[in-house]
Amino acid sequence: MQMTLHKRVGPSWNAVMLAALTGLVAGQASAQGIVYRCPGPPVLYTDAMSAKEAADKGCRSIEGTPISVIAPIKPRAPAATTPSPGAQSGDLKVDGKDQRVRDDDRRRILEQELRDAEGKLAKAQQEYNNGQPERRGDERNFQKYLDRTTELKASVSRQEADVAAIKRELAKLPPPNL
Incomplete structure (x- = not known):
């Protein structure tokens, strides 16, 4: 498309034609984009x-509309495994003596946790009082008493489950070394 502008047409005509031509080109460019x-x-x-x-x-x-471009996440390179100080470079097994020490430590920790859990269970059972806990002064509304009783029952159940889980873990360990 060729267009010539003549000087005999006034300067305002040139401006109008230039604006129209610019609009036409911009419209074609935006239609494609x-x-x-x-x-x-x-x-x-x-x-x-x-x-x-x-x-x-x-x-x-x-x-x-704003467009977000999210770069893909690059997978991490696997970390190089270093052998433990007690193990040699080609040996991944733990020495029997080291394993016995670890087992004894684990048994000692689990036995301590079992004593703590049994103490919490005894306290929760005492407060629950076989489903008849003592009413407190702030429980004038019977529903508050029932809600607390339900919470105490759930607490006793949780403590019993904790004790049973610790006993299962202790049963998995080899017998203690005397």
């Missing part, structure tokens, strides 16, 4: 269709 988002199981983003095609397929223009 409109990106449409089309619905469907695979959501499609495209700029290769006309406005009529986009309207027929139910696509919407995403012009003016």
Whole structure:
């Protein structure tokens, strides 16, 4: 498209023609750059269709919508494993003596936890009082008393489960070394 502007037409005519020409070029450039988002199981983003095609397929223009580009996460390189100080470079097994020490430490810790859990269980059972805990002064409303009784029963159940779990862990350990 070739257009010549003549001087005999006034300067305002030149400005109008220049503005029209600029608008035409800008309109063509933006028509080619409109990106449409089309619905469907695979959501499609495209700029290769006309406005009529986009309207027929139910696509919407995403012009003016902020677009986020997320970089893919690079997988980390596996960490190099270093052998423990007691193990040699090719040997991944723990020495029998070291394992016995570890087992004894674990048994000692579990036995301490068992004593603590049994103490908490005894305290919870005493406060629960076989489903008849003593009423407190702030429990004038009977529902508050019932709620506290339910909480105490749940606490006793949790403590019993904790004691049983610790006993199971202790049973998994080899017998203690005397």
